[in-house]
Amino acid sequence: MADSGPPVTGTAAHDVKRDRVGLAIDQEASRKPRHIFRFADHVIRHAAEGGIIYEAFCVAYECGAESGPQDEQNAAQDWALRHSGRTGHDLFRRVVTDHAHVTRVE
Template identity: 40%
Template sequence: MARSIVRFVKHRITQHPDTDVTFEAECLAYECEWKASPSTDGAAVDIECMSHTGRTGHGSFRRLCTSFALVERAE
């Protein structure tokens, strides 16, 4: 029977230093295909959503926040 040695190593997860967080949004109204332009400025995406609501009356959106993670050993 083979023997194994198991050791636990602590890790940490952080935002990848060479990337930015990207914000996006899309309208959830039936048959509306409107989407906000992706941006690193979340407030700009929110303003686009509010402008879309003003023009169409659509008030429901899915907001997405995308970031890239880096996992490293915490030694």
């Protein structure tokens, strides 16, 4: 940090200066680490044992019908097709949910 002014008066015995935006900086305290951060790369991958869940939701005004969780994509899609045939509703929200493992790259 650049020294942009004289030391602040009326402070503790160690050197306190102002930074560029005028904040008091305690020079002695800034030399002592308070936190140590360790940064590491990670990777995220599909977790097959968690399976995949498929759902379809009718978003027609005040309908709220849904397929419920399905293990097969075709089951959710077939529900949406049947619902559309019965009601004439033609807009659906599809949700696919899976599980993932995050591991640190060595």
